[in-house]
Amino acid sequence: MSTGTAAGGGTGSISLPGDPPGGRRALAVWGIGVAVYFVAIIFRTSLGVAGIDAAARFHINSSALSTFSILQLLVYAGMQIPVGVLVDRLGTKKVLGIGVVLFTAGQFGFALSHSYATALACRALLGCGDAMTFISVLRLGARWFPARHGPMIAQVAALFGMAGNLVSTVVLARLLHSAGWTTTFGGSAAAGVLVLVLMLLFLQDHPEGHEPPAGPQAGKGSVRRQIALAWREPGTRLGLWVHFTTQFPAMVFLLLWGLPFLVEAEGLSRGTAGMLLTLVVLVNMAVGLVYGQVIGRHHAARLPLALGTVAATAVLWAAVLAWPGHAPLWLLVTLCTVLGACGPASMIGFDFARPANPPERQGTASGIVNMGGFTASITTLLAVGILLDATGEDYRAAFSSVFVLQALGLSQILRLRGRARQRERERVVASRVETVHVPV
Template identity: 75%
Template sequence: MSSSASAPGIRLPGDPPGGARAMWVWGIGVAVYFVAVTYRTSLGVAGIDATERFGINASALSSFSILQLLVYAGMQIPVGLLVDRWGTKRILLLGVLLFTAGQFGFAFSGSYAMALASRALLGCGDAMTFIAVLRLGTRWFPARRGPVVAQIAALIGMAGNLVTTLVLARILDTFGWTPTFAGSAAGGLVILLFVVFFLKDHPEGHEPPAHQHGAQGGAGFIRRQITEAWREPGTRAGMWTHFVCQFPGMVFLLLWGLPFLVEAQGLDRGTAGELLTLVVVSNMVCGLVYGQVIARHHAARTPLVVGTVVATAAVWATTLAWPGRAPMALLIVLCVVLGACGPGSMIGFDFSRPANTPERQGTASGIVNMGGFTASMTTLFAIGVLLDATGDNYRIAFASVFVLQAVGLVQFARLRARAVRREQERTVASRVEAVHVPV
């Protein structure tokens, strides 16, 4: 019995070697994701400017991010299937072309409709990046490195968010809308050249099985991939992990954090930008810690997920219940805790990865990745509608976070035990196989 799972210290037969060349090729893929995150989060520092440029209200403003995430979430399974079938290079090439075109279009948008179309195009390209990068990691690094490789990819992606909050926000204040977004779009053209000339799907001697691209394709291939991935409790537990952990931090960074800090908490835009930067820095630090802890202690996954959700809910509740404006110390704690949401969501891939064979990793990752972005999209919409309905009452609008956290935590608790049990069975089989096959 084969599996993509690997117990610590065990090298499975056929494991990729890793090494310097793997770091170089994988680094190109991660750079694509970095640029995509920069574009994805650029609206987070331009929300107030967008309302003025297009003359829109809170609901219309949230439509930008909702449409972008709707496209992103809706494409996760198709993209996962395409990655499994076509490989990473083709998908990343297409992704770079689409999100760069979307960023250029957003830069020159003179109407709300054109801006919406541009964000949808950007979301389409963005949707092709992270799953491809995860697949690239499984093709170039040993399976035991999976948790750390995935968390580092997410960490570097968050550095794109750091560029948004530290650099793009200041450029926007100085040079205005079109020069800022058009200038940032040039980064996509640069990374496109690296993908074309240097990226490879897998190391020599580690080609995927021939039958994967053979006569078993078409509708049968699609149906089989989705069915087999969904059948695994680890895939579904991973999806709900991603769902319940990611969205509070995503919603805050992607759109509503800056308006909340400026309009509800009375901070100036500079201070609010620094707090958004703190969320990103916390995300990067937590990503390193979570990756190392899970790589060494797989049983820590559940405590980390539950702890992240409970801490987020507790700090959110304290902030929203605080009479008047919250003190700066509490806002700092809020931003630090929100930074753990992204790394917490990445644990979802550590549930799905051991549950699925290498040839099914893209499809399974697509299912998992749908979770958090579906929750984010739902919350973005709910906050926008509630703000308009309540006259910009952020306490009521942001309370919608608790509803989705409760739903996600119940589903995670229901599936976790089954996922762990199946994973333990695979680990035993992997140990037996490793004993009988020379390394």
């Protein structure tokens, strides 16, 4: 079937013959994949609550501290397209299994690291494994659930990912100061071993009788052609820029610079700052459910939701940075509430790419989209670290870099939206004509 039919226009979606059935078994299998992603997010974001401790442990400045997250995300972003191609070729279970082994080894190695260089290598290894999780989970959902459930399935997967972030901000932050560095990071690595065992025993790529279409045959130029075909679709490129523009403000805040900003620039206690980081995560989880429901019923709401989130984020950041002295707590709470919508808004990028590509190209297209937000996050993490060192820890100047990337992403979204809309309409019409000739 064509994914474009089920995910298509704003008038609703239909299921063609061959659509996966969903049901309880689908939830169970997909739940194992989501559990892997949940653990990966715990490991990915664990540094966000340990930034100050890491600086003291490895005797590094702000630029060097930001390198941890930059390298991790650089590896993650650089692997998105190769991982997407691998998922399309090898299937979910193999790629996800490799990912679990890598990110668990990275987390355990980070726990034992005493030198900056070793710790960097471990974060890179973690990023490599992390890169294999989300695209695999998206593909797993597409193979086990009807296409009409695609937007909601993606948002729920992201919701559980944010629950992993919540574990970092609440549980790991407390353990770090009570049990110490090695025990906290080393103990958390046991979760990777647990999900690996569950995945090897129970995960299955697709339900019986719903084998995916044969992917492109390996050979000279086939990978390049797979990537080129996905990139050629305006919906894929629009999805990338939506992801680029919406994800990074919250990612940068949660992954590294939120706690130092709230404590050092805004004068909050670490406890209060931790509560605000938790608020970002909780709002993300709630908004994700709302966005998934809205987009599942009204595809025309995709772009307004994304643009509205970008605008609200820019306004709140401007208000906080322009406030003389320390911003009031109510304004910081409002900022963190709006940042909570950034993750769900970034998932809208996949909802532009999904109907633009056939099933056998979904992994590749998702990899291209997923590069967007992480590329923006890497750039901003680096810019904030450099500007902090250059300006004597002036967080207002450093966080002003957010507006530059938002402006770039917004210009590309506005440029591509018309072409993507027209192409999607063409695919929906073609799919409906095709459906008329499908025997029932």
